[in-house]
């Protein structure tokens with residue numbers, strides 16, 4: 715019997731799409747640089763398997779293979795700084811994703827400035843437009859990667875992206891997205907939260923440039 719939607723319409727049995735091997739094919743995703751320090755050793759690792767997982771308390775996740783040099787720094791210290799990546803930082807970000815802290819000092823190799831984080835005293839990347847200072851809430855072993863669930867303890871935003879009203883304007887940050895192996899600049903604004911049901915006043919105000 716033909717399957718139906720809740721409204722009673724027939725569900726088409728024809729999937730006119732190619733079927734790919736199951737993979738973590740969620741795209742696009744953010745790409746971030748995670749900085750950490752333990753027992754006097756610091757490192758930066760590039761991570762694309764990251765996401766927002768809770769609003770209150772504020773929590774994000776990063777998934778990291780046990781084989782990464784930075785894995786032990788984060789696990790043993792219980793602290794990490796998640797640094798958002800601007801276009802200006804992208805080459806350094808890529809380098810931190812293809813070289814290991816076992817072989818090079820990534821702060822020295824990239825010329826990025828380690829700034830002590832206010833709460834935990836771990837290195838944050840000074841040039842990053844937004845730094846999220848985090849503590850590890852739990853670590854979940856998933857298979858290839860371990861997911862670090864992180865509490866966001868501090869958020870620091872470059873003065874260059876604060877607007878006249880004192881609010882952070884991420885349009886000014888030039889943030890980068892990662893999609894299927896390639897880095898992208900964010901494009902034009904297509905809408906805003908709730909714009910599909912917004913009144914004419916809000917539409918005019920929010921789309922005015």
Ligand SMILES: Cc1cc2nc3c(=O)[nH]c(=O)nc-3n(C[C@H](O)[C@H](O)[C@H](O)COP(=O)(O)O)c2cc1C
Nearest residue numbers: 759760761762763778779782783784811813814815
């Ligand atoms: C764009 C990009 C995204 C990456 N995402 C992840 C990730 O989510 N998790 C992970 O464990 N490694 C990821 N990597 C690989 C690590 O960044 C890479 O192995 C790095 O050299 C590890 O550094 P470390 O040994 O100093 O910790 C990514 C690399 C790139 C270039």
